[in-house]
Amino acid sequence: MRSVKLAIEGDWWDSYVYAGLLYLLRPDGTVVVAPWRPLVQRLAIGRRLDDLGLELAFLDARYLYGEQWARLVSDPEIGDVLTKKFERLADADLVLTQNDLRAVNAHTAGGLAPEALTDLEIHNNVVYFASEDGLRAVPRRRVTQPDSATSRLWDAEVFRVRAQGRVLALAAGSDGLFERHAEPRAAFVSDLIKHPEPHALVSGDFFSCGWVGSSIYATSYVNAGTLALFTEERDLRRRRTYRFFEDAIADDDLFAPDRLRDIELSVPETLATEPAEDQAGSDDSLDAEDQRVIFDRRVSEPIKAAEGDGGLSWGGYQLICQSVGNEVRVAHYQGRSRARRLNERLRFPPSLKLPEDAGAQDVIAGDVAPFGVVVESDRDLFVMSDAGVWRLGYEPARWRTFARATNYPNQLHVVADDRLEIHSFNTRMLSLLRSERKLLGRTRR
Amino acid sequence: MRAFRAPAADDSWAGLRLRYPPPHEVADAASPVPACPSYTPLPAHRNCTRLKSQWDISEDEETSCFHHAWRRNWLEDSVGWGLHLDDSGKPSWLGHSFDNQCPLWFAKFVGVRELWHGYPADLKRRGRADAPNARVAFDWWRRGHIRKATFSKLRQGKKCVP
Numbered sequence: 001m002r003s004v005k006l007a008i009e010g011d012w013w014d015s016y017v018y019a020g021l022l023y024l025l026r027p028d029g030t031v032v033v034a035p036w037r038p039l040v041q042r043l044a045i046g047r048r049l050d051d052l053g054l055e056l057a058f059l060d061a062r063y064l065y066g067e068q069w070a071r072l073v074s075d076p077e078i079g080d081v082l083t084k085k086f087e088r089l090a091d092a093d094l095v096l097t098q099n100d101l102r103a104v105n106a107h108t109a110g111g112l113a114p115e116a117l118t119d120l121e122i123h124n125n126v127v128y129f130a131s132e133d134g135l136r137a138v139p140r141r142r143v144t145q146p147d148s149a150t151s152r153l154w155d156a157e158v159f160r161v162r163a164q165g166r167v168l169a170l171a172a173g174s175d176g177l178f179e180r181h182a183e184p185r186a187a188f189v190s191d192l193i194k195h196p197e198p199h200a201l202v203s204g205d206f207f208s209c210g211w212v213g214s215s216i217y218a219t220s221y222v223n224a225g226t227l228a229l230f231t232e233e234r235d236l237r238r239r240r241t242y243r244f245f246e247d248a249i250a251d252d253d254l255f256a257p258d259r260l261r262d263i264e265l266s267v268p269e270t271l272a273t274e275p276a277e278d279q280a281g282s283d284d285s286l287d288a289e290d291q292r293v294i295f296d297r298r299v300s301e302p303i304k305a306a307e308g309d310g311g312l313s314w315g316g317y318q319l320i321c322q323s324v325g326n327e328v329r330v331a332h333y334q335g336r337s338r339a340r341r342l343n344e345r346l347r348f349p350p351s352l353k354l355p356e357d358a359g360a361q362d363v364i365a366g367d368v369a370p371f372g373v374v375v376e377s378d379r380d381l382f383v384m385s386d387a388g389v390w391r392l393g394y395e396p397a398r399w400r401t402f403a404r405a406t407n408y409p410n411q412l413h414v415v416a417d418d419r420l421e422i423h424s425f426n427t428r429m430l431s432l433l434r435s436e437r438k439l440l441g442r443t444r445r
Numbered sequence: 446m447r448a449f450r451a452p453a454a455d456d457s458w459a460g461l462r463l464r465y466p467p468p469h470e471v472a473d474a475a476s477p478v479p480a481c482p483s484y485t486p487l488p489a490h491r492n493c494t495r496l497k498s499q500w501d502i503s504e505d506e507e508t509s510c511f512h513h514a515w516r517r518n519w520l521e522d523s524v525g526w527g528l529h530l531d532d533s534g535k536p537s538w539l540g541h542s543f544d545n546q547c548p549l550w551f552a553k554f555v556g557v558r559e560l561w562h563g564y565p566a567d568l569k570r571r572g573r574a575d576a577p578n579a580r581v582a583f584d585w586w587r588r589g590h591i592r593k594a595t596f597s598k599l600r601q602g603k604k605c606v607p
Contacts, residue, residue: 013597027583027586115579115583116579116582116583116596116600117600118600118601118602119601131579132578132579132600157573159573159601159602160601171602173572173573173602174572174573174574205572205573205574207572207573207601207602207603208601208602220572221568221569221570221572221604222569222570222571222572362604364598364603364604364605365601365603376603378604378605378606379606395594396594397592397593397594397596397597397598398597398601415597417592417593417594
């Protein structure tokens with residue numbers, strides 16, 4: 001398993017690619033915004049590089065997961081041609097310098113983001129900065145305007161913010177797991193609308209979180225990793241989605257189907273009475289812009305997380321993973337299932353295995369991307385998929401995937417000491433994530 | 446361990462109002478400062494008390510670690526963090542977790558009515574309660590005591606080694 005690697009030299013702290021722009025953050029909070037396509041095209045200046053390969057690897061990965069492309073790229077001959085293109089690109093030395101950033105007129109906004117921020121999320125044209133100072137946001141179009149300032153949305157220290165639909169999931173360290181309404185499409189409003197304070201879901205010590213369908217998985221070293229389990233009810237006539245908080249399930253329970261038999265879930269009427277398969281789409285996300293997500297306010301007190309005694313666990317993209325020794329156990333959560341019992345909504349594919357020569361690695365974090373399960377150990381980073389195990393080979397300062405992205409779901413951004421590395425994985429989606437009838441792709445374009 | 450790399454010329458910090466200024470702007474030993482507060486090592490962190498992380502360095506070294514943290518301005522009103530540095534300025538292991546499973550490399554200090562004590566910080570078992578705040582972690586990085594990867598992981602709430 002190989003990746004196509006593009007490096008951007010500089011002392012970066014974080015990065016994000018969104019809507020044709022690359023956002024590069026420095027440790028002091030300076031944000032550099034560069035047009036992504038012209039920047040990638042500079043790689044081909046004065047040398048022979050495969051234009052189509054570059055396009056597919058870094059600018060538009062819809063061919064991998066888009067349903068309209070599936071018939072074409074599943075053809076073995078076409079697949080071979082594409083594979084050769086990526087092999088050639090993987091052999092090339094793709095490096096961009098500060099001069100390249102200047103050449104594409106990258107904009108620098110000083111002092112906009114907090115210093116040494118903990119996380120960054122861009123959703124619905126709003127940029128969210130998580131830091132020790134809390135959660136701040138700024139409309140995306142204002143990032144490049146002079147004298148822009150962020151609005152403080154919450155005071156608590158936030159370690160991870162992940163958006164989906166109209167909801168932000170917030171891992172707030174020892175304060176617990178929270179969720180909050182996301183800001184509306186700020187490109188069309190003058191100011192960010194202030195919503196109520198975030199809503200506590202689970203009390204515990206969580207440093208990370210991810211979306212598993214419409215539920216949120218929170219990751220912890222101190223207590224058990226916990227699935228804040230939601231069911232959703234769609235009112236197709238009013239084009240609204242209601243989410244109901246059902247329970248908080250510890251990771252050790254999730255991987256013990258016997259214990260799950262006792263957990264009974266509600267089956268929303270709209271799902272129970274009408275198939276609505278074609279209307280509801282093929283994935284579990286709430287990303288459709290025409291849906292309004294409304295919290296269930298019946299839960300007034302957060303549920304206390306259970307004590308943890310198993311390996312580190314994490315969730316994302318319909319998978320829940322737990323590291324046990326040199327293996328990663330996987331549970332596939334089918335949020336749209338009509339099964340009443342939780343064990344009937346989970347499938348357990350075979351475990352993924354770290355390579356033998358990885359040694360006794362202490363797993364410290366993980367994520368799930370369409371191209372594979374990402375595992376961070378204390379000295380390395382791995383991507384595990386059907387195509388094998390990929391290894392970074394050094395300790396990253398920071399990394400991020402783009403599971404929600406339409407054009408960039410194949411990218412893994414890795415911040416090193418003196419550069420940003422963007423790795424593009426051009427393999428088919430994890431077989432764990434393929435439905436029986438069609439791909440669970442993010443897009444139907 | 447990689448050597449600390451100063452920011453490149455292109456990554457100029459000049460002109461930016463930094464919340465966590467570079468080290469030369471932080472009060473150092475040469476500045477007029479009040480007397481160092483009183484520090485007392487606690488036996489519970491040396492006698493294998495259950496759920497208490499344990500020091501591997503001597504009581505004198507523990508106290509020096511606190512004094513160094515105080516001189517470097519790594520203490521807040523009632524909480525602080527310190528490093529046990531080797532000759533090259535890198536953190537050395539200073540203790541281990543209560544279950545003896547994990548070596549630990551920085552200390553957390555707690556002050557109650559001007560009386561301070563400390564213990565080896567354990568991110569895995571105590572989570573964010575033991576982690577240094579952004580100002581202190583930033584200073585550790587800018588002084589070259591910890592690597593960028595370590596600094597970043599501390600900020601993200603991840604376990605890390607120096």
